Amino acid sequence: MKSLRSHEGYMLVDNRNGPGVDDATMIALGYPAGAGRGIYESATYTCSHCNTVVVIEPRRTRERGYCRKCSQRICDSCEALKAQNFECLTVKELADIVQESAERHADVQSIILPWEKSRS
Amino acid sequence: MAKYAGNWTSVTATAIADTTALTDNNYPYAIQGGTSTQRNVISDIMIGGEASSSTVIILKCARDSTASATLVAGTGGKAPVLLDGSGTAPATAPLGGNSASTDPQRSSTLHLINFSFNAFGGISRWVASPGYEIHVVGNTASLGDLSLSGFTGTGAAATSGQILFETV
Numbered sequence: 301m302k303s304l305r306s307h308e309g310y311m312l313v314d315n316r317n318g319p320g321v322d323d324a325t326m327i328a329l330g331y332p333a334g335a336g337r338g339i340y341e342s343a344t345y346t347c348s349h350c351n352t353v354v355v356i357e358p359r360r361t362r363e364r365g366y367c368r369k370c371s372q373r374i375c376d377s378c379e380a381l382k383a384q385n386f387e388c389l390t391v392k393e394l395a396d397i398v399q400e401s402a403e404r405h406a407d408v409q410s411i412i413l414p415w416e417k418s419r420s
Numbered sequence: 421m422a423k424y425a426g427n428w429t430s431v432t433a434t435a436i437a438d439t440t441a442l443t444d445n446n447y448p449y450a451i452q453g454g455t456s457t458q459r460n461v462i463s464d465i466m467i468g469g470e471a472s473s474s475t476v477i478i479l480k481c482a483r484d485s486t487a488s489a490t491l492v493a494g495t496g497g498k499a500p501v502l503l504d505g506s507g508t509a510p511a512t513a514p515l516g517g518n519s520a521s522t523d524p525q526r527s528s529t530l531h532l533i534n535f536s537f538n539a540f541g542g543i544s545r546w547v548a549s550p551g552y553e554i555h556v557v558g559n560t561a562s563l564g565d566l567s568l569s570g571f572t573g574t575g576a577a578a579t580s581g582q583i584l585f586e587t588v
Contacts, residue, residue, distance in 0.1 A: 310547040318541030319474045325573070329478065329534035336536065346552040353481075353533040353546060353554070395459055395557040402456035402558055 304373055308343040311355050315339070332357045348372030351391045422507050424500035426451060426516035427582035430470060431496040433477070433570030438528035439485055444519040445495040447569035448479065449583055452491050453559040454512035461553035464584035465546045465568070469539025471577035477539045478574040483530035486522070487565035494519025503584070510587050524567050539577035
């Protein structure tokens with residue numbers, strides 16, 4: 301069984317060769333204070349429900365969102381939503397629904413069916 | 421299946437608010453599925469600043485609430501190219517670039533990644549863990565169209581970069 305940490309991505313903000321970015325801007329964008337100076341490397345995770353990439357702040361003590369139904373990490377917004385409706389719909393499931401729906405409504409003339417191919 | 425690199429060179433992103441049409445050649449890149457059933461997964465975004473003086477850049481990778489129409493390379497943008505020289509493209513290739521007959525509009529709610537760095541020597545990069553990429557599904561809003569664009573408050577400075585993605 302894989303750990304949640306094995307699913308983490310990577311974020312780099314490298315301002316070593318420049319004046320950097322002020323803390324107010326970085327904090328407003330979800331980065332910790334100091335991330336705009338020098339080199340900043342952090343783990344990230346992708347919310348299973350909405351695909352938002354969350355930069356992990358290691359000093360955060362509040363619990364991260366986690367969905368027991370899909371067994372994946374989720375962002376704070378999806379965590380708040382899940383607390384209200386208890387629903388789990390991952391982006392991958394949503395993608396399957398969209399693809400299936402598009403396929404059903406596709407122009408059937410454009411699909412080469414096996415028996416049509418054999419006639420030609 | 422087919423892995424692509426969408427890249428742009430010396431494109432200056434201007435600050436454009438959510439749900440406002442982006443303007444040709446003023447956003448680094450947008451990606452749209454080639455067909456209504458196509459799925460593309462984004463695994464890597466790399467941006468480098470090219471300013472000649474201190475300029476704080478704020479770029480948002482976000483889904484678009486209004487999809488682009490006839491998305492093409494544009495000035496400084498490049499259409500997606502296969503990473504593998506011997507790779508086979510799907511029947512209808514995904515679209516990418518920074519110019520369109522109808523430019524996309526960034527969703528006000530579906531922001532996926534925030535990039536901020538000083539374009540005077542700064543770079544930023546995000547890499548997804550395999551299996552945890554960003555999905556672009558179909559070719560309609562909001563799942564099928566995604567853009568990287570300058571957010572409110574960004575300074576105007578040129579950047580170059582690339583988005584690596586795969587049609588699966």
